Amino acid sequence: MEIQKIKILLIDDEEEFVTTLAERLELRGYLCQTAGDGESGISKISHQTFDIAILDLMMPGLNGLNTLRQIKMIDKELPVILLTGHGSTKDGMEGMRIGAFDFLMKPLDISTLIDKIKSAVDSKSTQEEP
Amino acid sequence: MFKKLINFIFLLDERPINRYKSLNRNIVIIMLLITIIPLTCMVIINNFQFKTHLRDQIMDPLYSMAEKSRHTFELFMDQQLSIIRFISNTYSLANLGNELTIQKILTSLKKEHYGFVDIGLIDPKGDLVSYAGPYSLLGKNYSQQTAFQETRVKGQYISNVFLGHRKYPHIVIAVEIVKNDGQSWVLRATVDTSFFDKLISGMGLERNSDVFLVNSKGIFQTNSLYYGDTLEKCPLELPGKSFKSQGIETKDNKNQDIIIVSAGFAIADYILVIIQPQSVALKSWHALKTKMGIIFFISLAIILFTIIKMTGILIKRIKTSDEHRENVLTELQHAQKLSSIGRLAAGIAHEINNPLAIINEKAGLMMDLIDLSKDFDQKSKFHELTLSITTSVDRCRKITHRLLGFSKRIDFKIEPIQINTIIHEVIEFLEKDIFYRRLEINLNLSDTLKPIFSDHGQIQQVLLNLLTNAFAAVQDGLGRVEIKTTNHENKGISIKITDNGCGIPKKIIENIFDPFFTTKKEKGTGLGLSISYGIITKLGGEIFVDSKLGEGSIFTIILPEKPNEMEIKNGNPEN
Secondary structure, three states: OOOOOOEEEEEOOOHHHHHHHHHHHHHOOOEEEEEOOHHHHHHHHHHOOOOEEEEEOOOOOOOHHHHHHHHHHHOOOOOEEEEEOOOOOHHHHHHHHHOOOEEEEOOOOHHHHHHHHHHHHHHHHHHHOO | OHHHHHHHHHOOOOOOOOHHHHHHHHHHHHHHHHHHHHHHHHHHHHHHHHHHHHHHHHHHHHHHHHHHHHHHHHHHHHHHHHHHHHHHHHOOHHHHHOHHHHHHHHHHHHHHOOOEEEEEEEOOOOEEEEEEOOOOOOOOEOOOOHHHHHHHHHOEEEOOOEEOOOOOEEEEEEEEEEOOOOOEEEEEEEEEOHHHHHHHHOOOOOOOOEEEEEOOOOEEOOOEOOOEOOOOEOOOOOOOOOOOOEEEEEEOOOOOEEEEEEEEOOOOOOEEEEEEEHHHHOHHHHHHHHHHHHHHHHHHHHHHHHHHHHHHHHHHHHHHHHHHHHHHHHHHHHHHHHHHHHHHHHHHHHHHHHHHHHHHHHHHHHHHHHHHOOOOOOHHHHHHHHHHHHHHHHHHHHHHHHHHHHHHHHOOOEEEEOHHHHHHHHHHHHHHHHHHOOOEEEEEEOOOOOOEEEEHHHHHHHHHHHHHHHHHHOOOOOOEEEEEEEEOOOOOEEEEEEEOOOOOOHHHHOOOOOOOOOOOHHHOOOOHHHHHHHHHHHOOOEEEEEEEOOOEEEEEEEEOOOOOHHHHHHHOOOO
């Protein structure tokens, strides 16, 4: 059986950042889609299924934490990794309370991100299997 | 108007340097005025009231005594007149003219009544026709004498005192006898005035008082104790003759203050005079005045002392609270300044982080692509270059994260912290300085140091302040700073920072934790140590300094295992 590729949704207003990151993840064998803001991210989640979402906390319009709340309303099981530009862990902690899987600080270390994605997807599948 | 006055008194509008001095002075003056004016008024009014009351009390008995004495004198004189009148009515002129009879009358008069010296009958022409007495006056003509004339006019007469042949003071009493043929004869008697003295001594006057009789011309009719003898002129100015008793206050010839009370006789030309020195009369008043004066001045001294002392304390309190308020204000302003600097730093770090993330991803992608592609010219060189970019980005990331971490120091966040870790972080921050200045850092950190509950960012700030100060105190190449952490016996942990720098002079060591106190002139704000002090105090800890000039300083911080939560809440302006 062919291992199904992990589908990732990247939500960030920095287009340069998000497209480059998507390309790098695709090079590592993931399927990536991008969204430029919270609203389009939410609409993508409501129309398609993803294995994981990576969400920037600092965005114009609907901010990261509110986007996270809406995502959780649509798909409670979808693991979300938060990205923050702040040194403060306050928003990250708040996100964890709402139901985010983890949070990482920008700029990212790609290997750390991959590790987080793997453990997030693993925890999701172990939850779903039984 | 009233508001203006209040403003003026309490100097609410202005803020001169010696404001507290002026305020002190104004309050003292006003308090003194509002306490002393009523007190003084009361004392003065009391004084007058009492004096008036006392004068009445003294004068009234004097008046009544004068009236009573006058009455006694008049009664006595009237009695003598009655006796003579009785004789004139009882005996016929023929009998009175008989020498034997008149002699008999005098003898029985002397026996029954005190004071009679002689008795004689004067015919209408004024010749003494019959006489009984010690002198040979028979045949003497009295027609020109006042006594004879007055008797003929008024029917009776009492003379003033005169000295008789034996130089004893006497008075003459005379009555008119009108015969059937219309001719008027006069019966006259001489009376010794020693009974006057008896009457006066019977009045029972106070010591230093004087009582005497004068006639309307001011000639003494009796001896005075102090002012002269009988028939001398009285040196005092007496109140005029009045049948009602009257009193005046005056000075006598010895310049002594006296009270004169006088009462005129209706029956004859006599005035009874009572003289009492004021010093005697108003003795009790003077005593009271002295006592009142003493009480007044003692109260004044107490009021003065209390007001000055109380105002001093009050002003001191106001000053302290003003200073305290100003300090709090300064701290608050500083905290706000730090907070805005923190926000600015956070904003900058955040803004830089985003492009940094893009660079990071782009370089990462480049690296990925290089790694995936087949060998090409200078592949390893490209790999090296992109790796260099990512490591530089990593360095930048460290800086921005640290900046963000420091910017958070305004918010108190109590969490379990490891002091040793924070010390390493701060040293890392100062690494460049240590390296360039060739300073020696000795870390003597306890392996068994207890973790404590405190604020990571705030402790970081304090340590940074203290280390910056220590570095400023030491010389390049020679400077040595030691940081030692230990578990404190009963109160959490202690951090000791020792340097071998210039030390702090004894003179200024008391001020080093004061805001804006600096020895660095333009380079320092004078806030570092005061902020550190504020932070450590708010975290429930203590900070103190020990220093020897030329040998170096030791700053010791003691932090509790857990700060008092109330202190944190109160002390944090941001929350």
